[in-house]
Amino acid sequence: MVSDDEGCARRKLLSGVGAALVGFGAVGLAGCGTSGATGQTAAKKVSPPVEHTDVEILDGLLALERRTVAAYTAGMPLLRRADAKMAKQFLYQEFQHTGELLGLIKSAGGEDPPRPESYDLGHPRDDQEVLALLHSLERAQIAAYLHAIPRLKPGPVRAAAASILASDAQHIAILRLTQGLTPAPSALVTAAE
């Protein structure tokens, strides 16, 4: 579920996404669903509390997740029907990621970081180019999580971040399958996929 805070943030974000779409086509807003764990709920389960020193790391991850949300939202109208169904599911899950991260940030005493007015997402023109964009963004997220996770404390926060990374790893496998690539080329996920 997208928490109330993040739901509100989502609306703000989507207005920001509009700016990102100059030269990218029309905005397609997917339904986001309402089930699953919220960031707030997940954060409450984390014990001991998130350390304030983690806020900067989590802010960076949240920024990447929001950029990916913008890309899924903006790219969906250009996708074929079957691919759009996949993207809609992944967009919903990316929202879950932002909610989880925001919950962790707030439980560490941090605040919702500011969002950019727009994102430079390039100018994909068709299904394949959108898939390539989404692939590159998921890969960037995986790289960021692999870098961040060993630096996070305490352990439950690391595990929470790993659960998001694992979801992004699933996304990239299915995206690669859709692109006709080997879906999971490495036994140890490296962000080179």
Add this chain to the structure above:
Amino acid sequence: MRPGHPMHTRRQLLLSGAGAAAAAALGGAAVAGSASASGVAPAESEAMRVYRLLSVEQLMLFTYDQVLVAPAVTPRTRRALAPLRAQEETHVHVLAAQLAALGGVAPSSPTSVAVANVDLARRRVKGRLGQLRGDQDALRLLISTERVVVGAYFVALTMIEDRRLIVLVTRIMANDSQHEALIGELLYPGDTPKAVPFGLVQGVQ
């Protein structure tokens, strides 16, 4: 205790610093009793955590091996699963090397379908080896087991402190999560909400 697990291995593991918590995992009543009697929950060593992960990965690999030779499984599904099985073998090798570097000794792999089925039941996996009636049965068994594996990594990450080990465990967990998604895609082709249902992938604990 894992059936067939040699006692000398347990002793070696304990002597290597794996800690008294090993007793609980390995079924060593005497050592577990003394730990319990002290009233202090012993800290589990990194070696013991890797041991646990290796144990569940060995079960995963054994399950793939059995599925791949099951007569009820079609060649098409076997071809799709073979690369995943190869990656499980890599996980086993990498974890075994890691455990050896920590001074531990690897657990025994399942020695028979019956032994593996006991372990699957203990881990609350639905479905049993030797009773597969087709691709769907096999895929459901594999996805359930993959979720147990992912859950084991998720729990381990809450406790592991060594940074290099954290990275290794995270990378394997991500790959096993990919397996979960790809098996989901085989079960529900083109139906991503069913194939990849979870936004926070934590497996089954």
